[in-house]
Amino acid sequence: MNSSAVVHATAAVQRPLLRSHSTGNNCAAVATVADNLAIECRNLSYSVKTRQGRLLPILNDCSISIPSGQFWMLLGPNGCGKSTLLKILGGLLNPSGGYLRVKKPRSFVFQNPDHQVVMPTVEADVAFGLGKFNLANDEITSRVVKALDAVGMYEYLQRPVQTLSGGQKQRVAIAGALAEACKVLLLDELTSFLDENDQVGVLRAVKSSLASSPGTTALWVTHRLEELEYADGAVYMEDGKVVLQGDASSILNFVEAQQGSYIKQINS
Numbered sequence: 001m002n003s004s005a006v007v008h009a010t011a012a013v014q015r016p017l018l019r020s021h022s023t024g025n026n027c028a029a030v031a032t033v034a035d036n037l038a039i040e041c042r043n044l045s046y047s048v049k050t051r052q053g054r055l056l057p058i059l060n061d062c063s064i065s066i067p068s069g070q071f072w073m074l075l076g077p078n079g080c081g082k083s084t085l086l087k088i089l090g091g092l093l094n095p096s097g098g099y100l101r102v103k104k105p106r107s108f109v110f111q112n113p114d115h116q117v118v119m120p121t122v123e124a125d126v127a128f129g130l131g132k133f134n135l136a137n138d139e140i141t142s143r144v145v146k147a148l149d150a151v152g153m154y155e156y157l158q159r160p161v162q163t164l165s166g167g168q169k170q171r172v173a174i175a176g177a178l179a180e181a182c183k184v185l186l187l188d189e190l191t192s193f194l195d196e197n198d199q200v201g202v203l204r205a206v207k208s209s210l211a212s213s214p215g216t217t218a219l220w221v222t223h224r225l226e227e228l229e230y231a232d233g234a235v236y237m238e239d240g241k242v243v244l245q246g247d248a249s250s251i252l253n254f255v256e257a258q259q260g261s262y263i264k265q266i267n268s
C-alpha cells in the first residue's frame with residue numbers, strides 16, 4: 001500500500017482524539033509525495049467564521065517543505081498560528097485553501113502529557129493503537145519493544161502509567177506512534193508542562209526515534225529557542241504567515257536578531 005497521500009482543501013474534517021493517534025487513512029485523495037519531502041504545503045490558508053458571520057483569517061499563504069527523515073521545529077510568537085498549522089498537517093482541521101501533501105501514516109502528539117496515555121501499563125498503552133492492524137502477538141510484542149527502546153523507555157514496560165513523569169508519558173505517546181510505523185510525527189509543544197530534565201529527555205527521545213526509524217520525520221512546535229540545537233531545520237511564523245524556513249542555525253540567528261531589534265525599540 002502506498003504510504004503517501006495528498007490532503008486537498010476539501011477533505012472532510014477529522015475528529016481529534018486525546019492521545020497520539022494515526023491519521024493515515026481518511027483523506028480525500030491519494031497521490032505520491034516526492035520521496036525526499038515528508039510535508040509540503042503551498043499557499044495554505046485557514047479562516048474561521050465569527051459569531052457575526054465574518055471570516056477571520058488565521059493562516060495566510062503558508063508554504064513549507066520539510067525533507068523526509070529530519071527533525072524540524074515550528075516557532076513563532078504566541079498566537080501566530082503554529083498549532084493551527086500543525087493541526088492542518090495532522091488532518092485535524094481542514095485548510096480553507098491551498099495545497100497540502102503529508103506522508104502517511106502521520107501521528108499527532110498533544111501538549112498535555114495526561115491526555116496522551118490511556119491504558120493502565122506502558123506496554124498496554126503502546127500496544128493499544130496496534131489493535132486495528134490485526135497483527136500476531138509476536139509482531140505486537142516486537143513492535144512495542146522496538147518503539148519503547150527507541151524512546152529509552154524499555155525498562156518501564158510493566159510500569160503503571162500513573163507512576164510516570166510528564167516527560168515519560170510523552171515518550172510513551174511517541175512510542176505508540178512509532179509502533180504504528182508512522183512516517184510523520186507532529187508534536188505540539190510537548191515540553192510546555194515539563195521541567196528541564198524531562199524536556200531534554202523528550203527531545204533526545206525524538207532524535208533517537210528518528211535515528212532508529214529511517215525515513216520518519218518529526219515536526220515539533222515550540223517557543224523555546226534553545227531547543228533549536230536539536231533540530232535539522234526550522235520554520236518561523238508570525239501573524240499567520242510563514243516568514244522563513246531553513247537550517248536551524250539560520251532561523252536561530254534570525255529570531256535572535258529580531259528580538260534584539262525589538263528590545264532596542266523598547267529601550268529607545
Ligand SMILES: Nc1ncnc2c1ncn2[C@@H]1O[C@H](COP(=O)(O)OP(=O)(O)OP(=O)(O)O)[C@@H](O)[C@H]1O
Nearest residue numbers: 048056058076077078079080081082083084085223
Ligand atoms: N476556532 C478559532 N476561533 C477563533 N480564533 C481562533 C480559532 N482557532 C485559532 N484562533 C486564533 O488564531 C490564532 C492562532 O492560534 P494558534 O493556537 O494556532 O496559535 P499558536 O501560535 O499555536 O499560539 P500559542 O503559541 O500561544 O500556542 C490565535 O490568535 C487564536 O486565538
